[in-house]
Amino acid sequence: MIRIATDDPARPDVHQLLSEHLADMFATSPAESVHALDHSALTHESITFWTAREDGALLGCGALKTLSPGHAEIKSMRTASAARGRGVATRMLEHIMAEAARLGCERVSLETGTEEYFAPARRLYARHGFTECPPFGDYALDPNSVFMELAVAPK
Template identity: 40%
Template sequence: MIIKPGDFNDAQIRELLRQHLQGMAETSPPGHSFALDLSGLQRPDVTFLSVWDGETLLAIGAIKELAADHGELKSMRTRKDNLRRGAATAMLNALLNLARERGYRRISLETGSGEAFEPALALYRKHGFKSGDAFADYVGSEFNQFLHLDLA
């Protein structure tokens, strides 16, 4: 597996982003999905990465800088035909390493609630994330939850 910056002109990346946004819309009520679209991922405070096996895209993910010491995981998605093969773990490790390099003391994420989100939650918890309070501009509801990992 190779991890590299995501190229937004790549058809595979654009398709996986489309699937990600569609999946979030299908599993969250209107107004409760906070997934970044293409323009949101291209902001200067967001670093977008991709995981590849040769010419095949396996997964995507991003980290958004909230403050000099705090980052947020965004847009973690693995292709359905590549689930449980280590791509999500590789992406998460790459993003956490990037956070450490930047000197972040904390990484947070917002995700949905319900069965569809359980595999992702299991991955985050396996890597030390703990449930916690809303952060940044998020407001907690029955449809979302917040996890945090202290790096320092």
């Protein structure tokens, strides 16, 4: 059974998954267009970080960063390569959105890439109701970035 719980981004297996994530981001996008956070940045007090595990094995991770009252951003969504195709990203996204609603968020935003590598992520977010939007927070218009948002129904 897949369990999602808060976790420590510095935990060795999580650190490795996040390092792979960053390496893929820098291999796919120009450095100035990489907005992924490393494990130390994910420990900031404005961020809640979760992992998905099954029988202790790490399947994926995701985070929610509070930007302002009522507005949060999804960060560091990643599924371990061995767990792809099992619905881990969907489960994590549903968990993050439920937590955003519980916290009173009115809107959740995200940034992802425009390259073909990011097409599965864009499809996942669109399937869950996210739509493209202008840059938010500290982001600037970037031809390598797609910005998306979703209104959150209060819980």
